[in-house]
Amino acid sequence: MALYNPRQPLSANFESGAPPSALVTTTTDSMEATMSATDTDAGIAGIDRERLLDMYERMMQIRVFEDLAGKNFAAGLIPGFVHLYAGEEAVAVGICSQLTDRDVITSTHRGHGHCIAKGVDIDGMVAELMGKSTGVCKGKGGSMHIADVEKGMLGANGIVGGGMPLAVGAALTAKTLGTGGVAVCFFGDGAANQGTFHESLNLAAIWKLPVVFVCENNGYAESTPVRYHCSASDIANRAGAYEVPGVVVDGLDLFAVHEAAAEAIGRARRGEGPTLMEAKTYRYYGHFQGDQVTYRTEEELNRYKERDAIAAVRAHLIEHGIATADELDAIDQRVHDQLDHAWQAGKAAPFPDAEEALTDVYVSY
Amino acid sequence: MALYNPRQPLSANFESGAPPSALVTTTTDSMEATMSATDTDAGIAGIDRERLLDMYERMMQIRVFEDLAGKNFAAGLIPGFVHLYAGEEAVAVGICSQLTDRDVITSTHRGHGHCIAKGVDIDGMVAELMGKSTGVCKGKGGSMHIADVEKGMLGANGIVGGGMPLAVGAALTAKTLGTGGVAVCFFGDGAANQGTFHESLNLAAIWKLPVVFVCENNGYAESTPVRYHCSASDIANRAGAYEVPGVVVDGLDLFAVHEAAAEAIGRARRGEGPTLMEAKTYRYYGHFQGDQVTYRTEEELNRYKERDAIAAVRAHLIEHGIATADELDAIDQRVHDQLDHAWQAGKAAPFPDAEEALTDVYVSY
Amino acid sequence: MVVAAATRQMTYQQAINEALRIAMRDDPRVVLMGEDIAGGAMVDHLVNDDAWGGPMGVTKGLVQEFGRDRVLDTPITEAGFIGAAIGAAATGLRPVAELMFVDFFGCCMDQIFDQGAKFRYMFGGKASCPVVIRTQIGAGVSAAAQHSGCHYSVFTHMPGIKTVIPSTPADAKGLLLTAIRDEDLVMFFENKVLYGTKGDVPEGDEGIPFGVADIKRPGDDVTIVAISRMVQQALKAADTLAAEGIEAEVVDPRTLSPLDEGTILESVAKTHHVVIVDEDNPRCSAAADIAAMVADKGFDLLDAPIKLVTAPHTPVPFSPPLEQLYVPSPERIVEAVRSIR
């Protein structure tokens, strides 16, 4: 399986996106650099072997987490709504692998991938999906409200566009207290139409805040295609309205994401202000579990699956001699074991005690 | 007094604006057309004599209305907040002179000029400012809530950015019912940062609605300069984010505004969708009456007054033989008389009866 | 003379769909707007077909009959499209906008309470705003803290807004028809847990007037005023109480603004005891509002304290056992009645 060719106009490769636009700022340059810097002793594209394997493992964790969440939702083990991230792994991992705990991310309803990439405890996440007392939020949050502020994970978010001002705030803290941290704001193509997008980009731009806005354009907001709901051919295009850099990146290409993010995070850390990154990607499951997905074709889905981000990384690692198929299989096995164990632990864990209903909030009545 | 020269980069003429930007779409072409089409039998720039004189009179009405509102506010005759439009007359009149009652406008806290330009009854406006029962809103609205839906004036607005979605709605009505009408949304530079700006532009763009967004960039939002609060050198620049036409126009030049508006309104009427117009302008008074205006210099104000929009039109009309100074003086006198009469009537009018407090709303308690 | 219309069994959700269809056939100015209310806009194989018909399928099938110009999918832009619905209402359309969950009201409240709801008053009676905003409320399906609220109190608080809280399929249909034909801004609250519940629904296009409470069960011993889904909980509680010899009268206000004070007070005049059941958070709630009304206008009728059974003053917890504690149960209602009888 060949890696996606960045020399072709990016938008043209995404039937879910709009036609290519003359206005798009692309990362062609930095991606060429990425592509030519392959296969050094240090690893690939300046990323060393250990980190490469770690990134591969994170992507696998997300994939297996989501596949099992899908199955266990169907089996009735997860109450409520679940939105799965499978297919989009390269985005969360390509970016979060460059962050530490002092860096803060905000996320969305489709937040599992961001959480895992940012280092939130997987056992705690599984338990949280089930509403168990051992969940990262004691079972009080659920899938859409997983958070771990100590890990710099400021919450999945049930409100589309809700996380953007929060990310600006986290960046303001970093700047004011001089922590050296950056904030990364993940959001979808649908969210790019919310007013908070506009307000947040403008604020971050005028205050030159260390924040990276990452639009995960997976082609759809629920059942609505981006070509209908969004007036811009490329969402990164909207960066021009704030006179900040905008970049379109192939969200199925871990290395392209990594490179573009390195640039944007670097700018942020150097005090040069925000960047708007648009990662063109695709979700394998429906909008939420239970979605009949009548609005897209099997064929479209299969086209994306053929360029699967994890398979691409795997092939690349082998091709460049970073790891053997056996070594990667061992990682896959470890991840499956980890997730099986997490689900077993989750099933065994108790629900929260009744008293928990009234704690963690000032109660007045 | 020379008319403003559109061949110079527009932004450069506005110290209140940001430096000129390569990204700006300008109306240079259409303005050249305007400038070369002067002095025909029909009038100026294709506008016939009668309409030219009418536009002049409207501008004078606004100016005198505002000067008297300022005086009478100081004299204690107007309760509450008053935001004056003096200095910006060319924008409202250049645009609204091309609209009829089936066309709808939305306005702002600085709405008197829009109301007069759209044909709202001046006596009723004066009485409204005073809270009298003869006011267009029976005294229940006041300066910030003057409206006259029959005239297509959907209200001044106390909420910055509040009118934008409403204008989109008015355009949706026009399109759905096939009325042939258009909607024009006036808003300030400060409002261009509100989320509603973004949501409304996107909606209007994807639905190709007949609406013209007119940003009156007078350099300040309250005491805050546009160069601080807004990340875009030119607000019209933001049109690119929605892939709709954006145009910067000299808001002190009635003919330039008229020409650009003709284009935008034409596009809207033809079903080609929205346009974002930015008119660079200036307010002569403070943000509201009582503002000490410490944030700008006398010198800056005087520079704008030297290019006064009304004086420029007057000079132009005389120069091109449309009217003599005497004829224009007679118009001025008529306007002064009209306004004096309106104030006398307003003073003589009664306040609303107590019962009015509980009418015009569904009351449940 | 009122001739009772023929009825059919249908779900709450079907009843809402039917009311929308009737109103749209009736009046070409009625348009629907909302996120994925048809779904699949610009998808080749779904030209005038819906992908979803709303996330819960409530608007399913309408795009087939009325087309995409009257069933408008919107971007995720609550202030934008709800504001547009309001602007459209003020200029000649009669839009029915869908705010997917009431919890999202914070994204568009300015357009609702500060624009649409105030037009008529602040413009001196010269404007109207005939818009309906349908929205989902209620806990019970583990939708967690940002998809489970009620908050009709916030809208009932605001002048110029009418608030409708149907508890049965028949009420949902009749009240929605009235809402669409009303000249004011109406918030129409659909309880997601009720969507699948069935009941007899009259044929035809008769509306149910606002401000007329419905006695869902007559009784002489205690008045239970219950809102939305809480009517079902109150009816269950009433069964338990009946077994103990306490006959509860269950009053469903059906609209909170306007509120039918008369029916509530008449009931209290008969029972001298009142319990108010509200799934919303307790402070400044609809329950408190009704209690205050009774404590003023019905004080002399009362033999006992006014009891409120509400959600706690907390966000809605995700974990099912905690969420179960959150929603007022028949047991808690029974207990409240016992505490005063």
Added chain:
Amino acid sequence: MVVAAATRQMTYQQAINEALRIAMRDDPRVVLMGEDIAGGAMVDHLVNDDAWGGPMGVTKGLVQEFGRDRVLDTPITEAGFIGAAIGAAATGLRPVAELMFVDFFGCCMDQIFDQGAKFRYMFGGKASCPVVIRTQIGAGVSAAAQHSGCHYSVFTHMPGIKTVIPSTPADAKGLLLTAIRDEDLVMFFENKVLYGTKGDVPEGDEGIPFGVADIKRPGDDVTIVAISRMVQQALKAADTLAAEGIEAEVVDPRTLSPLDEGTILESVAKTHHVVIVDEDNPRCSAAADIAAMVADKGFDLLDAPIKLVTAPHTPVPFSPPLEQLYVPSPERIVEAVRSIR
């Protein structure tokens, strides 16, 4: 032993300014954010000088001491900057954001009630949100329908939000200090009509605890619970009533959430009569909330109906004579008391 601090006369507005200054000196994490709270950002002749210090001058002089990095002028972007304040609070700052008028809450309510207020609960206690949102309320200056509301009821309704309604300069200072040091999201409501009122204000940095009502005037015959500026109206009414031999006790809750139920109920235990005065619209109001609480927990103490004196259920009219009818007057309070005594 509490040693009373020395006091000085100052206005409500000066007291708020002083509290901000003290808190900012105290803790470098305290930053101010809002539209024109300094004013004149990037104006050459106003580098560290303010153009306005807020539209009412409440934050005047602070940028001179703390600089523009801690007194941040914002664009007109309520969801954006208030959300940023909330995000900053969750990550280590202690911002005090200014929502210029409470009427603008519809532009940013999602960030307030749905994000900041819920973090602690929905994240299982592992996050906090120590942010204060100062905002102006109140009619009385002909600011018209979109700049004159109160609406603290909406925030009091929401779990996770503390609501503060100071009626005097001393309360404003002490409660604001407590608010800034609190770990939760606090809404701080400043009545614009009170800005110029004077009173004795203690020196020092002592906060006034939340949830402790203050008896602004003792009396045995009737309890008048009054909110914000209504305390002043109630005190005037009490003077009139005293002349008729009715001694009113005026209770100022000072915070609505938490609410000091104990002090209110103790007062009712003494007077057996209660009138609640609230400038906000009546439905689902703070007044109704307090009435409901008394009708439940204090029912047996009552000798008469609970009377509410509130604004009508209408937007705020512009015209001065109508606005005067809108705001509860001492006369209406006197009448209400007379109706039950």
